[in-house]
Amino acid sequence: MRLFGTNGIRGKVGENLTPDFLSEVGLAIGAYLPQGNNVVVGMDTRVSGEMVKNAVVSGLLASGVNVIDIGLAPTPAIQFYTKNHGDFGIAITASHNPPEFNGVKAIAGDGTELPREEEERIEKIFFSKNWRIVNWRDVGKYQKKEGANEEYIKGILSHVDVEKIRNRKFVVVVDCANGASCFTTPYLLERLGCRVISLNCHSDGTFPGHESEPKEENLQDLISVVGDVSADLGIAHDGDADRAIFVDDRGRFISGDKTLALVAREIVKNKGGKVVTPVSTSLILEKVVKENGGEVVYTKVGAPIVARKMIEVGAVFGGEENGGMIFPEHQYCRDGAMTLAKILEIMAKSGKKLSEMIDALPRYYQKKISVSCSDDKKVKVLESLKEKLKDEKIDTLDGIKIWGENWWILIRPSGTEPIYRIYGEARDKEILDSLIEKYKRALEETIASIS
Structure with missing residues (x-):
């Protein structure tokens, strides 16, 4: 049990x-x-x-x-x-x-x-x-x-070039989702010399602003305000602020895969070394890390697994496709506020807009959906699905990852909810949608067949 x-x-x-x-x-x-x-x-x-x-x-x-x-x-x-x-x-x-x-x-x-x-x-x-x-x-x-949040903010500031960031006088819209980041992120941004425009930055455990998952559909107010005030970027956290999702200066929602690749590229460019990430991460990361002389090490999904592997292999950086990034010089865990500070530092040092840097990354399309599955069925479903897909090119490090030419699909059970997650990536959006639908049907049929 x-x-x-x-x-x-x-x-x-x-x-x-x-x-x-x-x-x-x-x-x-x-x-x-x-x-x-x-x-x-x-x-x-x-x-x-x-x-x-x-x-x-x-x-x-x-x-x-x-x-x-x-x-x-x-x-x-x-x-x-x-x-x-x-x-x-x-x-x-x-x-x-x-x-x-x-x-x-x-x-x-x-x-x-x-x-x-x-x-x-x-x-x-x-x-x-x-x-x-x-x-x-x-x-x-x-x-x-008292003072834990202040100590934490000081820790983050010690790992970025504060003066370079302050000199840029960034305009940042922050959406704290009424969660724990209310007590840290707006104050961190002020210390970094930013003009801060806040959304849902009052503490309220009913999450009245929107659901605490920083998905695009939950961040429409943030996207709108970034455009209305011509901000340099928008930042959103989940409820406990270990993740950060961004909106660029053009008002575009930026997936966690892209910011992960952006940060990894800059760190590897300066330090070399290994980057650790789960099997659910985009091929964008591997492409930019290898181009800059680094190496990608893959793990099962889960921030603790990524962090432990980083310690084991001496990685310079690690993270997940959901906006969770790990900076070993700071601490071996996902950290949304540290991620924000690092993105601002990269922007300050490069002199480029976030949209410019994102547009320079290789282009792939990603999609993630979920399918209901009771916890007691999950193991049997996985074994049955492996048998059904045995003639395809699969990897079973964590769940089932199916590989094709310029695409992959990952099917794995959630460890926190009664669902299976299906992740997918392809260079062509129509092909991706078709693949997601194909493997969703296969998963649903398998779940229905398990008594």
Whole structure:
């Protein structure tokens, strides 16, 4: 049995995320840690955040570990504070999921997301209920700490050329999606000398502005305002701000693949080295990295997997197609605000507009859709689909990736939702649409055939 998905423990509050369940999660993590360890806890802006946090904290304290509560903060800020001040960290967040969801993300002492083998140790304790409940004298200490977001902002500023960015006096429209970036990104931009125009930058866990996933259909206000004020760019975060999606100066939504390739090109051009990314990433990345003397290393989908592989191979950069980028000089986790600062630095140093740099990248078309599939069917569906597609050129590193001439399709189960995701890329848009539809039908037929 599994407790953790691809990005921590997630569920609907009041259904599978109940106070009893959450306190037992805290007890399991507490028993996993040595008594007396310091656990950093922070949360995003969801309405249920305090309930979820306090339930988990009760289990931690009962296990004899100490809690440092840093309050509302983006997930990368929690990871940064954990790296500097804690033995372990917990982010109370469900990232881009709707407001009725919440979750518990476990963070190792070095600020990275906990590797799967360590999650399994916690799961073993959880399912066996092998708690360590201490006596009253040894209950953990609880303290609140301020300043985590400021420390995080200073950390980002230390890794970019602040004066070069300030001299450009960029006009930036920022959409915080009423999430945790409300407390960091607008202030980071001010420190970088930008004129900041804010959308949905007040904290509200019901996400009234739009859904917290930064998809193009959710960012129409951002796209409109960028054009109306002639901004240099627009930036949008997801709910916990570990990702960044951009709108260029021409008001175009820029897919995460393109900004990933843009940043990778500049870093490899200056440093050389390896770039780590999942199998779902565009061929644009491989093309620009190889052209500049670098190497691409592929992994299964999942930011923790990318981060661990980066450490293993000594990569200079890493990231995913969804706008999550990892800068090892800062920390080994996705970081939306660091991504924004780096994009501004690239623009400042090159003297070019974002649209110019994007247009200079190789052109491919990408598409991503999802198909409903209950969690209990996922394994059988994957095995059946492998058999159905065995005569095609496939790669099974993570799900099933089908290769063709100038195109690929990736079919893989989500680790956080009851769905399969289908990713696709091709040089021709009509061919891509046709391929997506073809493999969607194949997937739906397979799901329907599994009882």
